[in-house]
Amino acid sequence: MTKQEILSLLKAKLGTGFIAHTEPIPDQLWVEVKPQASVQAVELLHRTTKARYLVSVGSDERELKKRFGVYHLFSFDKEHFFVTIDVSADPHKPVLPSITNVLAGANWSEREIRDLLGVQFEGHPDPRRLVLADDWPNEVYPLRRDFDYSSKPPSNPENAYPFKDNPPNTTVVAMGPYFPVFEEATYFRLYVEGEKVVDVDYRGFYAHRGIEKLGDASLTYNQIPFIAERICGICGFVHNVSFCKLVEHAAGIKVPRRADYIRTIMLELERIHSHALWLGVAGHIIGFDTVLMQTWRMREPIMWLCEKLTGNRKTYGMNLIGGVRRDITKAQVPEVRKKIDAMDKEWQAVLDAVKDDTTLRMRLEKVGILNREQSHEWAAVGPVARAADIDMDSRKDHPYCAYDAVDFKVITADTNDVWGRTVVRILETIESFKIVRQCLDALMELPEGDIITEIRDEIPAGRIAISAVEAPRGEDVHFLLTGGDNRPYRWRVRCPTYPNLPTVQVMVKGEQVADVPIILGSIDPCFSCTERMEVADVNTGKIRVYSQEELANWTTKRS
Numbered sequence: 001m002t003k004q005e006i007l008s009l010l011k012a013k014l015g016t017g018f019i020a021h022t023e024p025i026p027d028q029l030w031v032e033v034k035p036q037a038s039v040q041a042v043e044l045l046h047r048t049t050k051a052r053y054l055v056s057v058g059s060d061e062r063e064l065k066k067r068f069g070v071y072h073l074f075s076f077d078k079e080h081f082f083v084t085i086d087v088s089a090d091p092h093k094p095v096l097p098s099i100t101n102v103l104a105g106a107n108w109s110e111r112e113i114r115d116l117l118g119v120q121f122e123g124h125p126d127p128r129r130l131v132l133a134d135d136w137p138n139e140v141y142p143l144r145r146d147f148d149y150s151s152k153p154p155s156n157p158e159n160a161y162p163f164k165d166n167p168p169n170t171t172v173v174a175m176g177p178y179f180p181v182f183e184e185a186t187y188f189r190l191y192v193e194g195e196k197v198v199d200v201d202y203r204g205f206y207a208h209r210g211i212e213k214l215g216d217a218s219l220t221y222n223q224i225p226f227i228a229e230r231i232c233g234i235c236g237f238v239h240n241v242s243f244c245k246l247v248e249h250a251a252g253i254k255v256p257r258r259a260d261y262i263r264t265i266m267l268e269l270e271r272i273h274s275h276a277l278w279l280g281v282a283g284h285i286i287g288f289d290t291v292l293m294q295t296w297r298m299r300e301p302i303m304w305l306c307e308k309l310t311g312n313r314k315t316y317g318m319n320l321i322g323g324v325r326r327d328i329t330k331a332q333v334p335e336v337r338k339k340i341d342a343m344d345k346e347w348q349a350v351l352d353a354v355k356d357d358t359t360l361r362m363r364l365e366k367v368g369i370l371n372r373e374q375s376h377e378w379a380a381v382g383p384v385a386r387a388a389d390i391d392m393d394s395r396k397d398h399p400y401c402a403y404d405a406v407d408f409k410v411i412t413a414d415t416n417d418v419w420g421r422t423v424v425r426i427l428e429t430i431e432s433f434k435i436v437r438q439c440l441d442a443l444m445e446l447p448e449g450d451i452i453t454e455i456r457d458e459i460p461a462g463r464i465a466i467s468a469v470e471a472p473r474g475e476d477v478h479f480l481l482t483g484g485d486n487r488p489y490r491w492r493v494r495c496p497t498y499p500n501l502p503t504v505q506v507m508v509k510g511e512q513v514a515d516v517p518i519i520l521g522s523i524d525p526c527f528s529c530t531e532r533m534e535v536a537d538v539n540t541g542k543i544r545v546y547s548q549e550e551l552a553n554w555t556t557k558r559s
Contacts (some may be wrong), residue, residue, distance in 0.1 A: 001049055001076065003029045008085060014399060015046055024464045025249060027398065027454050028129040032086040035096050038072070041085045042106075045074050052077060053105050053379040054468075055494040057479050058113030060145045062091045064489075070096060073466060077397035079305040083386050084468050088121050098124040105379030116143035118390060131205045134159050142213060142250065147391055149210065164201045167191050173513060180325065184527070188504075190513065193397065196372075197508045197516065206415070211484065215491040216483075217462040221247055221459055224491070225319050231493060232526055234277065238471040241318045242478040245400050247321045249483055250465035256450045259323035260402040261439045265336070266310070267401065267469075272343065274472035275429045278524050279350070282422065286363050286519045295396045305339045308332075323452030330448060333440050344433040353424050364419035368507040368519035378506065379499045382474020383428075384523050387413045387420030394470040406438045412469050418522040424470075426526075427450070433458045458486055471496050475523045497526045 003023070010031055011018050017037020022030045033041050047052040051074040059069040062463075065326030068089040077083055078233040089096050098121035100107045110121040112129035117142040132142075135155040141147060166172060176187030185206040191199040211231060215224050229236035239261055248255060276299040283291025303313045309328060310316035318324050327334070354360060370380065375388040385392055393410040395403040411428040412419035463482040468475050483489030500523040507519045 001078065001082060002081075003083075004048065006045075007031070009044060009048070010041060014041060017041070018356075024132070027081045028464070028466065029081060029083045030086060030464070031083065032088075035089070036085055038085060038087045038501055039097050039102060041461050042072055043102045045083060045085070046103045049076075050376070051075065051083060051118050051263050052376070053103055054082075054466075054475075054477050055492070055498070056099075056106055056109035056113065057490070058143070058462070059481060059490040060117055060118055060143065063145065066091050067499075068094045068117060070101065070113060070119060071479070075468065079092050080398060082398075084466075094119040094349060095122055097118070097122050100124050100126075101378075104377050105502070106417050108498065109501060115139050118144065127164060128423045128431065129159075131208055133208070142210065143544045145216070145233075149213045158247050161203050163189055163203070164199070167199050168195060170198050174501050175516070176203075180337065184525075186521070187515070190508070192513055195512050195514070197511050197513060200505045200508055201291075202505070204500070211458035212493060215488050220486045221321055221488075224488075225321070226317060228493070229315055229317065229319075231495065232471075234274050234526070235270055235471040235473065235476075236376075236431070237266050237318070238469050238476050239495070240316075240479075240491075242268060242467045242469040242476050245492075246317045246467040246480045246551040247307065247482075248479045249467060251324055251455075251459045252481055253453055253455060255323050255453060256448045257402070258327070258443065258448075259451045261442045262324050262326075262328050262451065262508065263319070263355075263441075264402040264406070265328065265436055265439045266306075269302060271432045271472045272429055272436075273299050273306070274524075275425045275432075276302070276347075278425060278472070278521075279536075282518065282521055288360065294352065298343055298350075301529045305336060309336070311551050316400075320452060322455050325452070327448055328450050330444055333444055337437065337440055340433050340436050342428070342455070347390050347426075347433070349430055351430070352423070354426065362418060363518065364417065364422060365415070366417055366438060367515050368418045368522055370503050370507050374503070374506050378503045380503050381499055382471070382475075382496050382524075383421045383424040384474065384500050384503065384552040386411060386424050388416050392475070394468040394475045398468045400467070400469060402439060403435075403440065405442070406435050408432075410524065417441055418518055421522045438523060461489070473497060473526060474500060494507055495521070501525060 007021055014037045017034045019034060020031040024030055054075055056074040057071045060358065061067050062068045062370040068091060070087045070089060072085040073082060087096055096119060098110055101123060105419060106150045107126060107131055110124055113133045115123060115129055135157045137153050137156040140153045153558060157544060170191040170193050173190040174193050175190065177185055182464045187203040189201040190197050211227055213228065221228060225243055229240040231239045276295045280292040280295040283289060307313045309457060310318050318326055324338050370384065370388055372388045372390060375385045375390055388411050389411055391410055396410055408431040411424050413423050451497055460481050461482050461484050465480045476496055477494040479492040480488055504520055508516050
């Protein structure tokens with residue numbers, strides 16, 4: 001559909017609920033609707049047009065427009081533009097209708113907006129906290145602009161997280177808060193009948209770092225890329241590029257073409273070593289440690305190459321708004337090509353070995369099903385969606401850097417299972433080798449040195465932009481409303497695991513407990529560290545959560 005057709009549909013169906021529309025930049029359509037029309041607007045986009053839901057963003061705009069703004073973001077992938085449904089909430093009593101009942105993928109976004117901004121969503125099916133710590137006091141909203149980023153509210157340790165009740169005739173198998181396979185902070189409560197998983201509950205966000213708050217309140221545009229790169233220890237360059245493209249898009253800054261190719265090379269090197277890491281971890285999960293050792297051995301030369309090009313194995317610090325800080329010179333190109341060719345040859349051998357391995361296929365085929373319709377409903381991204389036969393890839397759908405100039409295939413599968421997600425990652429790694437080679441050819445043609453645009457003027461306030469960059473785990477979305485003082489007014493990050501993690505509850509129902517680790521692993525989840533734990537009194541059955549202060553005092557006494 002065209003933007004005009006979408007506008008006509010929304011105007012006709014919403015009637016007086018439709019307020020206005022704008023096109024702030026060419027790839028965006030911004031539609032403002034009344035609160036009572038927001039659910040219908042979302043339903044029209046999600047079900048009638050089959051637009052793909054990205055995320056909902058909350059913004060404290062009381063000092064700008066005397067309101068809380070809530071933006072529901074959608075993508076029209078093949079038409080290459082975004083549509084945003086803009087809804088206002090009363091500044092004194094912020095209440096809006098929930099869209100979760102028509103779009104399951106909005107569940108976490110609405111809970112997060114409520115936790116951080118205090119906007120309530122009437123009719124939401126799950127009123128529990130999502131992001132805030134269990135000892136965070138009630139009615140204290142850290143993302144409101146009058147909440148100082150360095151504030152530390154008093155602890156309220158009685159706000160223990162209320163898990164779902166056991167379904168009848170089930171018992172609980174706890175996984176976490178240090179997950180036994182990934183050794184990261186996440187907690188799954190499996191409700192099982194024998195070995196069969198009947199239902200599941202999830203608690204995460206054990207180490208929310210408040211990075212968006214820092215970006216809105218303290219850091220400048222050129223400082224944020226370095227903190228954005230620390231959002232993820234594996235695909236940090238993706239977040240770095242996402243933020244830079246966001247600001248460049250909002251301010252109309254043109255990046256030198258050579259910098260576009262360098263960014264593309266680093267993004268694909270990141271995909272290669274990330275997929276190699278994932279395949280090794282997947283092998284480890286199912287007890288196939290030969291895969292772990294071989295793929296991590298193959299990965300090392302790529303890490304050394306990244307260090308040689310940027311100074312670091314990871315967290316490269318390569319980007320600034322307007323371009324990159326280091327060139328990849330013509331003299332370096334032959335070595336990059338040699339490393340890529342060597343790993344490509346070994347990766348082809350991996351493909352040959354994996355595709356005919358009977359044991360591997362028996363463990364992965366028809367396990368952890370997420371079909372095309374479920375993927376759309378939960379807004380899954382990346383290899384998870386592509387294994388459900390959804391042809392989506394931000395590199396093609398919303399081209400950035402040099403992806404408009406390179407030739408590659410979007411790899412899909414139609415098996416909907418763990419096997420499909422494995423095949424997608426192996427095959428798209430081969431596409432990454434092709435992309436790097438094409439970029440190296442381009443660097444040999446372009447003049448050296450022109451790698452960053454000097455920005456003399458301050459970024460104007462009030463600009464809006466959305467960026468979508470394809471991480472190894474899937475689409476990474478950043479949202480920006482520019483502000484004064486050379487920093488964002490609102491910066492929202494939606495990493496690929498955010499929409500994929502809730503799909504695990506669909507994938508594991510009806511499966512065996514033994515398959516849960518590899519099902520979870522198949523989304524290539526990204527967690528942070530934890531610092532709290534839940535304690536159950538076996539005599540009384542009561543559950544409590546220790547505060548940070550209590551743990552510190554206890555540690556001091558013990559020492």
